[in-house]
Amino acid sequence: MDPEEALMWSATPRARSALLLAPVCLLALVIACGGNDQNGKPAGGSVADATTSGAVTIVARDNKYDKTTVKVAVNQEVAVTLTNKGSALHNWHLLGIKNPDGSDVKTDLIGSGETQTIRFTVDKPGTYEIKCDIHPEMTGKLMAQ
Numbered sequence: 375m376d377p378e379e380a381l382m383w384s385a386t387p388r389a390r391s392a393l394l395l396a397p398v399c400l401l402a403l404v405i406a407c408g409g410n411d412q413n414g415k416p417a418g419g420s421v422a423d424a425t426t427s428g429a430v431t432i433v434a435r436d437n438k439y440d441k442t443t444v445k446v447a448v449n450q451e452v453a454v455t456l457t458n459k460g461s462a463l464h465n466w467h468l469l470g471i472k473n474p475d476g477s478d479v480k481t482d483l484i485g486s487g488e489t490q491t492i493r494f495t496v497d498k499p500g501t502y503e504i505k506c507d508i509h510p511e512m513t514g515k516l517m518a519q
């Protein structure tokens with residue numbers, strides 16, 4: 375094999391792998407940009423106001439809620455929908471309030487891609503803690519007024 379032929383043989387696989395890698399890099403870039411868009415929202419959680427609509431949707435990721443403060447009106451039924459966009463199991467557990475049957479106000483632990491809606495009524499004004507039963511760092515508060 376002469377030197378020129380050797381160069382061609384060594385360059386071709388490199389060129390091939392460059393061609394193969396180009397779409398992968400592009401895909402990675404697109405995914406990275408998508409992540410940046412999501413991270414562009416204010417960190418540390420935002421407020422979900424259910425005082426007029428009586429309904430809120432909370433998105434759980436690994437490991438935080440997109441809405442860490444939920445405002446509700448006293449004596450009005452509230453529907454909280456939890457959607458899990460993370461990969462771990464998460465739930466939404468409201469402390470200090472019980473359902474009429476004495477059970478805790480909480481969603482089940484739901485898996486990635488799952489959604490669950492619970493309904494409850496807060497009958498006393500105040501601030502109540504919210505937590506995920508698996509992740510101690512996943513917290514929030516519910517303000518009833």
Ligand SMILES: [Cu+2]
Binds near residue numbers: 462464506507509
């Ligand atoms: Cu969790």
